[in-house]
Amino acid sequence: MAFRILLSDSGESFDCREGQNVLAAMEGLGRRGIPAGCRGGGCGICRVQVLAGGAYRTLKMSRAQVSVEDEAAGIALACKLLPSGDLVLRSLGRKVSMSD
Numbered sequence: 263m264a265f266r267i268l269l270s271d272s273g274e275s276f277d278c279r280e281g282q283n284v285l286a287a288m289e290g291l292g293r294r295g296i297p298a299g300c301r302g303g304g305c306g307i308c309r310v311q312v313l314a315g316g317a318y319r320t321l322k323m324s325r326a327q328v329s330v331e332d333e334a335a336g337i338a339l340a341c342k343l344l345p346s347g348d349l350v351l352r353s354l355g356r357k358v359s360m361s362d
């Protein structure tokens with residue numbers, strides 16, 4: 263089963279298989295709409311916000327990159343984001359604040 267991921271800023275879309283993270287799915291198809299860094303949930307470069315389609319789960323993400331409030335607002339790390347339905351995402355890029 264695959265889900266459709268649409269990046270609202272670039273208009274790119276790609277399929278993500280069940281159990282696959284969004285960043286890996288994107289890179290596997292040669293797309294670059296979400297910047298990639300550590301690919302392990304630590305650097306925050308791949309931060310995205312889910313704009314539509316709330317069906318997903320996330321694996322362990324650095325709290326320095328995604329706070330509880332961020333998470334409640336639909337913000338997640340694409341490398342730890344596993345869709346269970348179609349999603350519309352906005353890439354947020356690297357977190358600017360270094361205060362955490």
Ligand code: FES
Pocket residue numbers: 297298299300301302303304305306307308309339340341342
């Ligand atoms: S690429 Fe580093 S947190 Fe996703």
